[in-house]
Amino acid sequence: MNQKDHLAALKRPLPASLAAALSLIFADRYSTTQAMREHHGRDESSYDPMLPDAVIFAHSTEEVAAAVKLCAAHGVPVIAWGSGTSLEGHVLALHGGVTIDLSQMNAMVAVHAQDLTATVQAGVTRKQLNEDIRDTGLFFPIDPGANASLGGMAATRASGTNAVRYGTMRENVLALTVVTADGRIIKTGTRAKKSSAGYDLTRLFVGSEGTLGIITEVTVKLYPLPEAISAAVCSFPGTGEAVNAVIQTIQMGVPVARVEFLDENGVKAINAYDKLALPEKPLLLFEFHGTPASVAEQAQVVQEIAAEHGASGFEWASRPEERSRLWAARHNAYFALLQLRPGSRAISTDCCVPISRLAECILETRADCERAGLVYAIIGHVGDGNFHVQMLVDPDNPFDIARAEKVNADMVTRAIGMDGTCTGEHGVGMHKMAFLVEEHGEGAIDTMRALKHALDPKNILNPGKIVRW
Amino acid sequence: MNQKDHLAALKRPLPASLAAALSLIFADRYSTTQAMREHHGRDESSYDPMLPDAVIFAHSTEEVAAAVKLCAAHGVPVIAWGSGTSLEGHVLALHGGVTIDLSQMNAMVAVHAQDLTATVQAGVTRKQLNEDIRDTGLFFPIDPGANASLGGMAATRASGTNAVRYGTMRENVLALTVVTADGRIIKTGTRAKKSSAGYDLTRLFVGSEGTLGIITEVTVKLYPLPEAISAAVCSFPGTGEAVNAVIQTIQMGVPVARVEFLDENGVKAINAYDKLALPEKPLLLFEFHGTPASVAEQAQVVQEIAAEHGASGFEWASRPEERSRLWAARHNAYFALLQLRPGSRAISTDCCVPISRLAECILETRADCERAGLVYAIIGHVGDGNFHVQMLVDPDNPFDIARAEKVNADMVTRAIGMDGTCTGEHGVGMHKMAFLVEEHGEGAIDTMRALKHALDPKNILNPGKIVRW
Missing domain, CATH: 3.30.465.10 (Uridine Diphospho-n-acetylenolpyruvylglucosamine Reductase; domain 3)
Known part of the structure; x- marks a missing residue:
C-alpha cells in the first residue's frame, strides 16, 4: 500500500465489529460520546483537537493487550493516553482510531x-x-x-x-x-x-x-529523602553572568539538586503577580540536598561563585517555609506570565544545548522574541543547558501564532547548530517532526524509521508522530 | 534462505574480489596471516579461538564505512574489534569474515x-x-x-x-x-x-x-576530579552483615563513589600474595569523593553503619599512598587468585540482582562453588548488586570446565529468579545467549530479533551473538 492509500485506510470510521468487540469487553468503560472524544483529542499544545473514534479506559495490561490485538486485526490506530499534559500534540488522534486511557490503571x-x-x-x-x-x-x-x-x-x-x-x-x-x-x-x-x-x-x-x-x-x-534541603536565590547583571556562575558551580563538582533561571521578563511577571520587588534582572534559584553540613557548604561555595560573577541579593534558607518563599518566583512563573496578557494562550517550547553555548542561545532567542514583538519569558533548567520560551499568543490570531512559530523554528535551528537538540524534555509529537530530521540527518532518521517499521509494521501505534511512515 | 543455508553461506571463504578490494584500500593494514587472525580470534573468555578470514586496521569512520559496504555487498561477516578484553566470546569470528581492528583509531x-x-x-x-x-x-x-x-x-x-x-x-x-x-x-x-x-x-x-x-x-x-578522595576498609563477620551495611549506607544517601566486596577466599588469596594479615572474613572497601569536609563526614557515617553491622578493623585514609595501601587487596585480587592454582585459567562470570537479594544470591552461589569443589573467589560491585565469581579451571580438563559452567548456569537462574539479570556488565556474547532468553522471555527476545533483522537484514554484523538469527 502506498503512503496515501495507507493514510486513507487509517482514516476509515471504526469498523462495526471492532466497536462491538471493544464495547463488549469494556462495557461502560467504552465511550464514543463527543465530549469524551474531545477531551482525549487534545493536549496542552496549541493544536486544534483531533478526535479519536472511541475511548476506552483500561484497568489492566491484559485489557490493553486485548484492545491492541483487536485494533491490529482491523488496522485501526491505537493511542495511549495518560494525563493529557503533553505539549507537542503527542496524543492527538491524527488518523482517528481508539484512544486507550490508562489513567485508571493507577495501582x-x-x-x-x-x-x-x-x-x-x-x-x-x-x-x-x-x-x-x-x-x-x-x-x-x-x-x-x-x-x-x-x-x-x-x-x-x-x-x-x-x-x-x-x-x-x-x-x-x-x-x-x-x-x-x-x-x-x-x-x-x-x-x-x-x-x-x-x-x-x-x-x-x-x-x-x-x-x-x-x-x-x-x-x-x-x-x-535528603536529610537537609536548602534553597538560595540571587540576581545577576546579565544572562551571561548567570550562566557562567552555573558552569563554574558544576565544574567545581557542587552536587546542586536544582538550578533554575528566570529572565527579566519572568521576574517582572512575578513581581506583578506576587507583589514582590525582586530586581528585574536574570535570577537563579538553587536547591541543595544533603546532610546539614553539606548543604551549608554547598550554599557557601555557590555564594562565592555567584559573587565572582556579579550576583547580588544572595539569600539562602533551609526551613521549609523560607525555602517556599524563595522559590515562589519559580513556582508561580507560568501563571504570573499568563496575567501579562489576559485571554492569551502560552506556547511553550524547549531546546537543550551544551552549557557553554547556553547564554548565547538564550540571548539570540531573546533578541528574536523582541524583534517579533512577542510577550514572552525564558525559563531554564540551566544546569542541563535546557530552556523554555513561553510565548503568549492570541489563539484567534494567525499572525500571532506564526511569529511565535518562527521564533521557535529559529531557536531550534540555532540549538542544533550548537550541537544541541530540538527538544530537551517536551518530546517530538507532531510539532517537532521536521526538526527531528534537521537534528539527526536522513541516515539516523532512516534508522528510526526502520525501528518503527520493525516493531509496528501496520503503523497502528500513535501513527503520524515522531517519524513519517 | 533458511537458517542452515544462511549459516553455511556465512562460512564461505572470503570472496577473491572482496579480498582484493580490501587489500587495495587498506594496503599493509590488511592482513590474512595466521598470527594476526589468531590474535583477533579470541578474547579473555575460555573459548577456543575462532578466526576471521582477514583483519583490517581502520583509521577513520569513512574507512570502516567503505569496508562494511564491501562486506555487505558480498554478504560477508564484519566483526568490530577494540582491545580484545571482552569476557563472553564477543569478538570471536564464529562465521569467519573480516575483523575490523579499531585500535589505531585512537585520536x-x-x-x-x-x-x-x-x-x-x-x-x-x-x-x-x-x-x-x-x-x-x-x-x-x-x-x-x-x-x-x-x-x-x-x-x-x-x-x-x-x-x-x-x-x-x-x-x-x-x-x-x-x-x-x-x-x-x-x-x-x-x-x-x-x-x-x-x-x-x-x-x-x-x-x-x-x-x-x-x-x-x-x-x-x-x-x-574530586577535591578530596578518601578510602576505607573493614571486615565483617559474614556476607549478610557486609551487604546490609551497604544497603543502609545507600539508603542513608551517602554518595559513596566505590564500594567493593571481597569474600573470604579473595582475602585469603590476597594475604598470601601480598603477605598481609587481613582477617579472613568478608571485606568491604570504600572510596569517597567530595570536599575534604564531605569525605570526612561520609567516612564517619559509614564507620558508624559498619560498626552496627559488626564490622571490625575499620581503617580510613585520604592521602594517595595510604589509599593505595588500603585498596591493594582489591587491585591485586585477580592475580592473587590465579596464584592459588598455578597453570589454571580464570573463568569470570557476573550477574546483578536487586541489592536486597544480594547476600542470599552470593551465599547460595558460594555453597554451589564449595559443593563443586572449585577454587574460586567472589568479588562484588556490591553497591549495585553486581558480583563476579572467578573460578580457576584447568583449561585441559573438560570436567573442571563443566562444573564451573554448572555453577555459572545455576547462578544465572538464581539471579533471574530474584528479578535480576544474567549479566551486570560483561555482556552476552556467545556465552549467555540462552540465559538472555531465560531472562527476557520469548516476546522480548522476538522484539530484540526484530531490531536485529531491521538494522542488519543480511546478518553480517558480528553474527551469532546476543540473539539467534
Missing part, C-alpha cells in the same frame, strides 16, 4: 524500599507515587511541573527541575511492561540496577511516545 | 571542558582518555578493570567499580558515530546533556556488541 504494583525501586501501573501520577512512598523515607525526584502519569513521563522521556542532580526518565526507569503492536505483553528489563543483557529495550521504549508499544507498567528508581 | 576528536564532554575515536582506551584530559581538572570515571577501548566499552555497556556513583556506559555516553550494516554513517545524538528527540539510538547501540552497527566515535560525559 502501586510493588515498592521495594531496600532496593530503592517502585513498580507502578502506567496511570499512577508522580504526586500519587510520592504520596504513597512517603513513609519509606524515599522519593521519586523527576518533576516535569505537571502532575503527569508515570507512563506518559516514560513515553516522552520527561525530566524537569531535578534532572541536573537525579537525571531524567532515561536514567530513572529500570524496566517497563509494554504491549507490542501485535498485542503481546513483554517486560523490557529487571529490577537489577544495571545490566548488559542484550538490546536496551527499556531505553528504546522510553521516549517513543506510544509509537513502538504501549507502556502499561513502569519500574523506577527511588532516592533517599 | 581525541574534541574535549569540551566547559561542557564536561569528550569525543574520541572508538579505539581510544579509558586510560588514554584520562591521561589526555588530566590538565582540564576532569576525569572519565568508568573503570571496568581492563584498559578497554571506549568503543568496546560502549558496545558492551561496561561499568565497574565507580558505577555506584557515576553510572555505567548507559548513563555516560551522550552520542555515537555508527556505521550501519549498509555502510552508512550516522550520528545517534548530540552533546546536549538531555534530549527527548526521537528514539534513543544512542542507548540502542550501547550494549549491542557490534551486532547492530559499528561504533567509530564516542561522546562521553566527564566529571570534575
Whole structure:
C-alpha cells in the first residue's frame, strides 16, 4: 500500500465489529460520546483537537493487550493516553482510531524500599507515587511541573527541575511492561540496577511516545529523602553572568539538586503577580540536598561563585517555609506570565544545548522574541543547558501564532547548530517532526524509521508522530 | 534462505574480489596471516579461538564505512574489534569474515571542558582518555578493570567499580558515530546533556556488541576530579552483615563513589600474595569523593553503619599512598587468585540482582562453588548488586570446565529468579545467549530479533551473538 492509500485506510470510521468487540469487553468503560472524544483529542499544545473514534479506559495490561490485538486485526490506530499534559500534540488522534486511557490503571504494583525501586501501573501520577512512598523515607525526584502519569513521563522521556542532580526518565526507569503492536505483553528489563543483557529495550521504549508499544507498567528508581534541603536565590547583571556562575558551580563538582533561571521578563511577571520587588534582572534559584553540613557548604561555595560573577541579593534558607518563599518566583512563573496578557494562550517550547553555548542561545532567542514583538519569558533548567520560551499568543490570531512559530523554528535551528537538540524534555509529537530530521540527518532518521517499521509494521501505534511512515 | 543455508553461506571463504578490494584500500593494514587472525580470534573468555578470514586496521569512520559496504555487498561477516578484553566470546569470528581492528583509531576528536564532554575515536582506551584530559581538572570515571577501548566499552555497556556513583556506559555516553550494516554513517545524538528527540539510538547501540552497527566515535560525559578522595576498609563477620551495611549506607544517601566486596577466599588469596594479615572474613572497601569536609563526614557515617553491622578493623585514609595501601587487596585480587592454582585459567562470570537479594544470591552461589569443589573467589560491585565469581579451571580438563559452567548456569537462574539479570556488565556474547532468553522471555527476545533483522537484514554484523538469527 502506498503512503496515501495507507493514510486513507487509517482514516476509515471504526469498523462495526471492532466497536462491538471493544464495547463488549469494556462495557461502560467504552465511550464514543463527543465530549469524551474531545477531551482525549487534545493536549496542552496549541493544536486544534483531533478526535479519536472511541475511548476506552483500561484497568489492566491484559485489557490493553486485548484492545491492541483487536485494533491490529482491523488496522485501526491505537493511542495511549495518560494525563493529557503533553505539549507537542503527542496524543492527538491524527488518523482517528481508539484512544486507550490508562489513567485508571493507577495501582502501586510493588515498592521495594531496600532496593530503592517502585513498580507502578502506567496511570499512577508522580504526586500519587510520592504520596504513597512517603513513609519509606524515599522519593521519586523527576518533576516535569505537571502532575503527569508515570507512563506518559516514560513515553516522552520527561525530566524537569531535578534532572541536573537525579537525571531524567532515561536514567530513572529500570524496566517497563509494554504491549507490542501485535498485542503481546513483554517486560523490557529487571529490577537489577544495571545490566548488559542484550538490546536496551527499556531505553528504546522510553521516549517513543506510544509509537513502538504501549507502556502499561513502569519500574523506577527511588532516592533517599535528603536529610537537609536548602534553597538560595540571587540576581545577576546579565544572562551571561548567570550562566557562567552555573558552569563554574558544576565544574567545581557542587552536587546542586536544582538550578533554575528566570529572565527579566519572568521576574517582572512575578513581581506583578506576587507583589514582590525582586530586581528585574536574570535570577537563579538553587536547591541543595544533603546532610546539614553539606548543604551549608554547598550554599557557601555557590555564594562565592555567584559573587565572582556579579550576583547580588544572595539569600539562602533551609526551613521549609523560607525555602517556599524563595522559590515562589519559580513556582508561580507560568501563571504570573499568563496575567501579562489576559485571554492569551502560552506556547511553550524547549531546546537543550551544551552549557557553554547556553547564554548565547538564550540571548539570540531573546533578541528574536523582541524583534517579533512577542510577550514572552525564558525559563531554564540551566544546569542541563535546557530552556523554555513561553510565548503568549492570541489563539484567534494567525499572525500571532506564526511569529511565535518562527521564533521557535529559529531557536531550534540555532540549538542544533550548537550541537544541541530540538527538544530537551517536551518530546517530538507532531510539532517537532521536521526538526527531528534537521537534528539527526536522513541516515539516523532512516534508522528510526526502520525501528518503527520493525516493531509496528501496520503503523497502528500513535501513527503520524515522531517519524513519517 | 533458511537458517542452515544462511549459516553455511556465512562460512564461505572470503570472496577473491572482496579480498582484493580490501587489500587495495587498506594496503599493509590488511592482513590474512595466521598470527594476526589468531590474535583477533579470541578474547579473555575460555573459548577456543575462532578466526576471521582477514583483519583490517581502520583509521577513520569513512574507512570502516567503505569496508562494511564491501562486506555487505558480498554478504560477508564484519566483526568490530577494540582491545580484545571482552569476557563472553564477543569478538570471536564464529562465521569467519573480516575483523575490523579499531585500535589505531585512537585520536581525541574534541574535549569540551566547559561542557564536561569528550569525543574520541572508538579505539581510544579509558586510560588514554584520562591521561589526555588530566590538565582540564576532569576525569572519565568508568573503570571496568581492563584498559578497554571506549568503543568496546560502549558496545558492551561496561561499568565497574565507580558505577555506584557515576553510572555505567548507559548513563555516560551522550552520542555515537555508527556505521550501519549498509555502510552508512550516522550520528545517534548530540552533546546536549538531555534530549527527548526521537528514539534513543544512542542507548540502542550501547550494549549491542557490534551486532547492530559499528561504533567509530564516542561522546562521553566527564566529571570534575574530586577535591578530596578518601578510602576505607573493614571486615565483617559474614556476607549478610557486609551487604546490609551497604544497603543502609545507600539508603542513608551517602554518595559513596566505590564500594567493593571481597569474600573470604579473595582475602585469603590476597594475604598470601601480598603477605598481609587481613582477617579472613568478608571485606568491604570504600572510596569517597567530595570536599575534604564531605569525605570526612561520609567516612564517619559509614564507620558508624559498619560498626552496627559488626564490622571490625575499620581503617580510613585520604592521602594517595595510604589509599593505595588500603585498596591493594582489591587491585591485586585477580592475580592473587590465579596464584592459588598455578597453570589454571580464570573463568569470570557476573550477574546483578536487586541489592536486597544480594547476600542470599552470593551465599547460595558460594555453597554451589564449595559443593563443586572449585577454587574460586567472589568479588562484588556490591553497591549495585553486581558480583563476579572467578573460578580457576584447568583449561585441559573438560570436567573442571563443566562444573564451573554448572555453577555459572545455576547462578544465572538464581539471579533471574530474584528479578535480576544474567549479566551486570560483561555482556552476552556467545556465552549467555540462552540465559538472555531465560531472562527476557520469548516476546522480548522476538522484539530484540526484530531490531536485529531491521538494522542488519543480511546478518553480517558480528553474527551469532546476543540473539539467534
